[in-house]
Amino acid sequence: MRFNILGSLEGWANGHRVRLGGPIQERVLTVLLLEANRVVPVYRLIEAAWEDEPPVTAVQQIRKAVAEIRRRVPGGPGFLLTEGAGYLVVVADEDLDLQVFLRETKRAADAAAAGRLPEAVAGLRTALALWRGSMMSGAGGPVVAAASAALDEHRLAATEQLFEFRLALGEDNELVGDLREAVGAHPLRERLRGRLMLALYRSGRQAEALAEYGRIRDRLADELGIDPGTELSRLHEGILRADPELAAPPRTAPVPASRAPELPVPAPASTAPRSSxxxxxxxxxxxxxxxxxxxxxxxxxxxxxxxxxxxxxxxxxxxxxxxxxxxxxxxxxxxxxxxxxxxxxxxxxxxxxxxxxxxxxxxxxxxxxxxxxxxxxxxxxxxxxxxxxxxxxxxxxxxxxxxxxxxxxxxxxxxxxxxxxxxxxxxxxxxxxxxxxxxxxxxxxxxxSSMAPDESSALLAKTLGEERLAAEPKAAAALAELCGHLPLALRIATAKLRNRPLWTLQYLTGRLRDESRLLKELSSSERSVATSVQLSYQALDPDHQRAFRMLGLHPGSDVDSHTAAALIGTSAPEAEESLEALLDAHLLRQQALGRYTFHDLVRSFARGLWQAGTAPESAALLDRLLDYYIAATDGACGVLFPGWVGYAVPPVAPPAELPPLGDDSQAARWFDEELPALRAAVALGHERGHHRQAAYLARNTMFHLHQRGDVKGLRETGELSVAAARDAQDLHTLRLNLINLSTVHSAAGDFRKTAELCEEGLRIVRSQEDRRGEGSFLDQLGWAHGCLGDLHEGRRYLQQAVETQQAVQDHHREAFALSNLSSLHAWLGATADAVAAARQAALLQQRIGAHQPQTAALNDLAVAHLAAGDPASARPVLDEALRVGEKSSMPRNLALTHALMADLCQREGRGERAPALAARALDLVAPLGARAWQCQIENIAGLVHRRRGEHRHALDLHQSAFRHASGIEFRIEIARALDGMAQALHALGDYVASAEQRRLADEHFDAMSVPEDFRRRS
Incomplete structure (x- = not known):
C-alpha cells in the first residue's frame, strides 16, 4: 500500500487506487500520515476534522472515521493502530511520498556538500517531481493548511536550491522558462527573481534582466512598502556594470551547493564629468x-x-x-x-x-x-x-x-x-x-515622535486589512504598543504578517514580548529598527555614547539628572548636558520637565549593548545606582516619616549629590516620581546578586508604599525585601524587612502569615537581645491574634509590646502598640482602658508630628469614645483627624475617618450628612484591595444605612463585609457582619434567615468573649 499526500490525498494498492472515504476520513488520514509512525491525540484529529466548532459527538465520529479507514485500506487493523488516547499509522518510508521527498532532499544536500552537484540536481528533481499541488488541494482546513504551508516552504527552498545548482553547473538559457514559471507563482521571492535575472544576463538578455529588477522593486514597494534586499541590489548593480564575476562558469566545473555563488559588491562610480x-x-x-x-x-x-x-x-x-x-x-x-x-x-x-x-x-x-x-x-x-x-x-x-x-x-x-x-x-x-x-x-x-494610537490603528488597517484587525482588536492594539507606535516598526511587522498568512496578530505579539528578540523580529531585508537606532547612536560623541549605554542599565521608565549623574558618574549639570544631547538626537524623549525617558524600542537597543563580557562594569554601575537610591530614600524617609530609623549600609560609591529633599512636598514629590524605578531597582538588585542593597532599598521604599496605601505594591516589594535579606545572610536587615512584611500581610488580611513572620522575627531579635525589635514583633503578633479571634492572647502580647517599647523609650512604636491595644480593649468591653490607650497613642503621635500615624491614632480614639457611648468626646477627635488628614494622602485612614464621622453625625441627630460621608469612605477604601480595611468600612456603612431604614442596601454592605472578612478570618468583623445581616433581614421581614444569622453572630461573639454591650453597639 502506497500513500501520496503532496497534493490530493491518494492511496494505491497493487496498482489500483483505493477510495479512502469522505472529507472527514480524508482529513483524519492526512493528519495521521503527516505524523506517520507517531501517535496523534484524538483532540488533534478533532481540530483537523471540524476546525473551531466540533459537534458534541466528535470523539465518537473520529472513532467511526478510524474504523472506516481500517475497513477500506488493505490490512487496515495493522496499518492504523490505537495507542492510548490517540492513533498512529504504520507506514514504511518508501510507501509515503512525503518521506521520499524528505529523504531525497537530504541526500541532495549531502551530495552538494561533497561537491557532487550533478547528483544533487538529480536528487532534487526526483524530490520535486513528487509534488502534484497543495495538500488536499487546499480543502483540508486550518490544521492541514498549517502543515501544508510549512512543507511549501521546504519545497520552495528545494526549488531555489535546484536553480542555484544548475546555474553553478553552467546552465542559463534553458533555465529561463522554468524560472519565469516559478517567479510567476511566487512574485515576491527575491532569491528566485535573482536567479532569473542571472540566467537572463548569462543568456545575453541584459535588458530583460534589468526589467525583472524593476518589476520586483515596484511590487515590493506597492505591496510591502519596502525596497529590494542587499543581494538583489548588488546583482542589479553588477548587471549594470557588466561585472565579469557574473559570467557563467564552465559546465564541467561543479561548485559545492553549500556555497551558493556570492554576488559581487559593485565598484564605486567614476568621477562625474562636466555639464553646462x-x-x-x-x-x-x-x-x-x-x-x-x-x-x-x-x-x-x-x-x-x-x-x-x-x-x-x-x-x-x-x-x-x-x-x-x-x-x-x-x-x-x-x-x-x-x-x-x-x-x-x-x-x-x-x-x-x-x-x-x-x-x-x-x-x-x-x-x-x-x-x-x-x-x-x-x-x-x-x-x-x-x-x-x-x-x-x-x-x-x-x-x-x-x-x-x-x-x-x-x-x-x-x-x-x-x-x-x-x-x-x-x-x-x-x-x-x-x-x-x-x-x-x-x-x-x-x-x-511616535504616532498616536489611532494613527497606528489606521496604518495597521491599511496594510493588513480591516477584516484582519477586526478579528483580533486586542492583539492589534498590543502590536502597535510593542512597536512603540513607530511607523518603521509597524510596517516591518505588517510586512511579516502579510508574508506569513498563517501567523495571527496574537502570535506575532507573543514573539515581540520577548525583549531579547524584539529588535531582531522588527527587521526585514535592509530595514531594521535596530539599525536605525544604531546609526543615531554612532553619530554621538564618545561621552554621550557612554552616557547612553549607562542609562540603558536603568531599570525604570524615566530618569532625572541626579539619577543619571549617579549612573554615569558625573555631576548633575554634566549629566543633564548628556541627557539634552540624547534628547536632541531623539534617543530620549521628555514627557515632563526634568524627566527623560527612552522610547521602548530605543531602550531595548540600549540594553542590548550590554553583552556578557561587560558584567563587571554593569555590576559596578548597579552598585552606584543602588547606593544613590539608598542615600536618596534615606533622606526622603527622614523628612517624611518622623521616628524613622536609618541603618548604615556602607556604600560602594557614595553619590556626589542628591536631589532637593528639604521639605515634605519635595520629598513626597521625589518619591512619587521615582517609585516605579525604586521598585524596579530592588528587583534588579536582588536578581543580580546585590542582595543587601536591594533589601535595604526595599525597606525604605515600603514606607512610601504604605503611605500610599498600595497593598499590592507593598506585598510584592516586601516579599523581595525578605528574599534579598535572606540571600544576604544579614539578620539585622532581615528583621527590619520581616516586620515590614508582617505589616503588609496584616493590612492585606493574612493574619496567619503575619503571625508566622512575627514568630520568626521574635526568634531573631531575642537572640540579638534587641528589645526595640522585640516590641515591634510583639505588637504585630498581638494584633494578628486579636484579628483571628483570640482576643485575650492578643491583648497579652500587645501589653508586652507597650511595656517593651516604654522600656527602650521608643515612643513611635509605643504609640502603634497602644492604638492596637485600644481596639482589643474595646472589643473585650473594657472601654475605659480603650480610651486611655488610644488617648496616650494620639498624644505620642502628636508629639512626634507624623501626620499619617496621628490620623490613625485619632481614629482609634474616636472608635473608643463611640464604643463607650460618648459621641460628644468623639466629635473634637474626628474634627482633628479630618484636619490632620487633609495633609495626609493615606486613603485607608481618611476612609475610616469619614465612616466614623457618618456614624457620629447620626448619633448627634445630623444624619443628612451621613450617606455622603459613608459613600466617600467606601470610594476611598475600595481601590486599595485590602480586605481587612474594606470589611471594617462596609460594616460601619451598613450600620449607617440601617439607621436610615435602607435595609436592602445595608444588607448588601454587610454581606460584602462578611465575604471579605471570612476570606481572611477577621473574626470580629465576621461577627459584626452577621449581626448586621440579622438586623437587616429582620427589618425586611425574613425572620427565619434573621434568626439563623443572629445565632451565628452570637457563636462568634461568644467564642471571643465579646460582651453584650459591645454587640448592641454594632
Whole structure:
C-alpha cells in the first residue's frame, strides 16, 4: 500500500487506487500520515476534522472515521493502530511520498556538500517531481493548511536550491522558462527573481534582466512598502556594470551547493564629468509615494501650508526641517508632501539622500550633492565641472530663475547644507535629519515622535486589512504598543504578517514580548529598527555614547539628572548636558520637565549593548545606582516619616549629590516620581546578586508604599525585601524587612502569615537581645491574634509590646502598640482602658508630628469614645483627624475617618450628612484591595444605612463585609457582619434567615468573649 499526500490525498494498492472515504476520513488520514509512525491525540484529529466548532459527538465520529479507514485500506487493523488516547499509522518510508521527498532532499544536500552537484540536481528533481499541488488541494482546513504551508516552504527552498545548482553547473538559457514559471507563482521571492535575472544576463538578455529588477522593486514597494534586499541590489548593480564575476562558469566545473555563488559588491562610480547650465531641464526625481500613507495629518497640514505660502513676488527661499528618531517617518512625510505639491513647483522636484546616517557610507559632501543635483536637472555628465567653485557657480546659475522643490534627506550637519541653500534664491526646501540642526538659520522645524494610537490603528488597517484587525482588536492594539507606535516598526511587522498568512496578530505579539528578540523580529531585508537606532547612536560623541549605554542599565521608565549623574558618574549639570544631547538626537524623549525617558524600542537597543563580557562594569554601575537610591530614600524617609530609623549600609560609591529633599512636598514629590524605578531597582538588585542593597532599598521604599496605601505594591516589594535579606545572610536587615512584611500581610488580611513572620522575627531579635525589635514583633503578633479571634492572647502580647517599647523609650512604636491595644480593649468591653490607650497613642503621635500615624491614632480614639457611648468626646477627635488628614494622602485612614464621622453625625441627630460621608469612605477604601480595611468600612456603612431604614442596601454592605472578612478570618468583623445581616433581614421581614444569622453572630461573639454591650453597639 502506497500513500501520496503532496497534493490530493491518494492511496494505491497493487496498482489500483483505493477510495479512502469522505472529507472527514480524508482529513483524519492526512493528519495521521503527516505524523506517520507517531501517535496523534484524538483532540488533534478533532481540530483537523471540524476546525473551531466540533459537534458534541466528535470523539465518537473520529472513532467511526478510524474504523472506516481500517475497513477500506488493505490490512487496515495493522496499518492504523490505537495507542492510548490517540492513533498512529504504520507506514514504511518508501510507501509515503512525503518521506521520499524528505529523504531525497537530504541526500541532495549531502551530495552538494561533497561537491557532487550533478547528483544533487538529480536528487532534487526526483524530490520535486513528487509534488502534484497543495495538500488536499487546499480543502483540508486550518490544521492541514498549517502543515501544508510549512512543507511549501521546504519545497520552495528545494526549488531555489535546484536553480542555484544548475546555474553553478553552467546552465542559463534553458533555465529561463522554468524560472519565469516559478517567479510567476511566487512574485515576491527575491532569491528566485535573482536567479532569473542571472540566467537572463548569462543568456545575453541584459535588458530583460534589468526589467525583472524593476518589476520586483515596484511590487515590493506597492505591496510591502519596502525596497529590494542587499543581494538583489548588488546583482542589479553588477548587471549594470557588466561585472565579469557574473559570467557563467564552465559546465564541467561543479561548485559545492553549500556555497551558493556570492554576488559581487559593485565598484564605486567614476568621477562625474562636466555639464553646462544652458542644457538643464526640469525633472522630478522624487522617490515613489506610499499609496497607504497614513497618519501625521497635523504635521502634513503644517508642511503643506508652509510650502503653499511660499512663492510671492520677491519672497526668498523657505526651508522646513523635519527631525525625529530613526523610523519615525521623516522621509515618508517629506516625499508624500512633495508629491502633493507637484503642481506648485513646475520647475523641478528633486530629492537627494545626503547619507548622514546610512550604514557603511560617509555623508555626502556639498560639492558631490551639487553634482548630483545638476545631473538631475538634465545636464550631460561630460559637462559638470570637476572644480568645486565652478560646480557651485553652475548650481547658482541653474537655480537662479527656478522655483524648485528640493528634499535634502538624511542630513548629518549644517555644513552639508549651507553651500547648497545659499545658492538658492527661491523655492522650497525640506531638510530631514535625526538631529535638529539648531545652527541652521531661517528653518521652521517639525518634530516627529511616535504616532498616536489611532494613527497606528489606521496604518495597521491599511496594510493588513480591516477584516484582519477586526478579528483580533486586542492583539492589534498590543502590536502597535510593542512597536512603540513607530511607523518603521509597524510596517516591518505588517510586512511579516502579510508574508506569513498563517501567523495571527496574537502570535506575532507573543514573539515581540520577548525583549531579547524584539529588535531582531522588527527587521526585514535592509530595514531594521535596530539599525536605525544604531546609526543615531554612532553619530554621538564618545561621552554621550557612554552616557547612553549607562542609562540603558536603568531599570525604570524615566530618569532625572541626579539619577543619571549617579549612573554615569558625573555631576548633575554634566549629566543633564548628556541627557539634552540624547534628547536632541531623539534617543530620549521628555514627557515632563526634568524627566527623560527612552522610547521602548530605543531602550531595548540600549540594553542590548550590554553583552556578557561587560558584567563587571554593569555590576559596578548597579552598585552606584543602588547606593544613590539608598542615600536618596534615606533622606526622603527622614523628612517624611518622623521616628524613622536609618541603618548604615556602607556604600560602594557614595553619590556626589542628591536631589532637593528639604521639605515634605519635595520629598513626597521625589518619591512619587521615582517609585516605579525604586521598585524596579530592588528587583534588579536582588536578581543580580546585590542582595543587601536591594533589601535595604526595599525597606525604605515600603514606607512610601504604605503611605500610599498600595497593598499590592507593598506585598510584592516586601516579599523581595525578605528574599534579598535572606540571600544576604544579614539578620539585622532581615528583621527590619520581616516586620515590614508582617505589616503588609496584616493590612492585606493574612493574619496567619503575619503571625508566622512575627514568630520568626521574635526568634531573631531575642537572640540579638534587641528589645526595640522585640516590641515591634510583639505588637504585630498581638494584633494578628486579636484579628483571628483570640482576643485575650492578643491583648497579652500587645501589653508586652507597650511595656517593651516604654522600656527602650521608643515612643513611635509605643504609640502603634497602644492604638492596637485600644481596639482589643474595646472589643473585650473594657472601654475605659480603650480610651486611655488610644488617648496616650494620639498624644505620642502628636508629639512626634507624623501626620499619617496621628490620623490613625485619632481614629482609634474616636472608635473608643463611640464604643463607650460618648459621641460628644468623639466629635473634637474626628474634627482633628479630618484636619490632620487633609495633609495626609493615606486613603485607608481618611476612609475610616469619614465612616466614623457618618456614624457620629447620626448619633448627634445630623444624619443628612451621613450617606455622603459613608459613600466617600467606601470610594476611598475600595481601590486599595485590602480586605481587612474594606470589611471594617462596609460594616460601619451598613450600620449607617440601617439607621436610615435602607435595609436592602445595608444588607448588601454587610454581606460584602462578611465575604471579605471570612476570606481572611477577621473574626470580629465576621461577627459584626452577621449581626448586621440579622438586623437587616429582620427589618425586611425574613425572620427565619434573621434568626439563623443572629445565632451565628452570637457563636462568634461568644467564642471571643465579646460582651453584650459591645454587640448592641454594632
Amino acid at each position: 547650465a544652458a542644457e538643464l531641464c526640469a525633472p522630478c526625481t522624487l522617490p515613489y509615494d506610499l499609496t497607504d500613507f497614513t497618519g501625521r495629518e497635523r504635521e502634513l497640514g503644517r508642511l503643506l501650508g508652509l510650502a503653499r505660502r511660499e512663492g510671492g513676488a520677491g519672497e526668498r527661499i523657505r526651508i522646513v526641517g523635519i527631525d525625529g528618531m530613526g523610523g519615525s517617518g521623516k522621509t515618508t512625510l517629506a516625499v508624500h508632501a512633495a508629491h502633493r505639491l507637484s503642481e506648485a513647483f513646475p520647475d523641478g522636484r528633486l530629492y537627494v539622500d545626503l547619507r548622514g546616517f546610512t550604514p557603511g557610507e560617509r555623508p555626502l559632501q556639498p560639492d558631490s550633492v551639487a553634482g548630483l543635483l545638476l545631473k538631475a536637472l538634465g545636464g550631460p555628465d561630460t559637462r559638470v565641472p570637476d572644480d568645486e567653485e565652478a560646480r557651485f557657480a553652475l548650481w547658482r546659475s541653474a537655480v537662479a530663475n527656478r522655483r524648485l522643490l528640493l528634499i535634502l534627506d538624511n542630513a548629518a550637519d549644517t555644513a552639508q547644507l549651507r553651500p547648497l541653500l545659499s545658492a538658492m534664491p527661491h523655492g522650497f526646501v525640506v531638510v530631514t535629519g535625526r538631529v535638529r540642526l539648531v545652527d541652521l538659520d531661517g528653518v521652521q522645524w517639525i518634530s516627529l
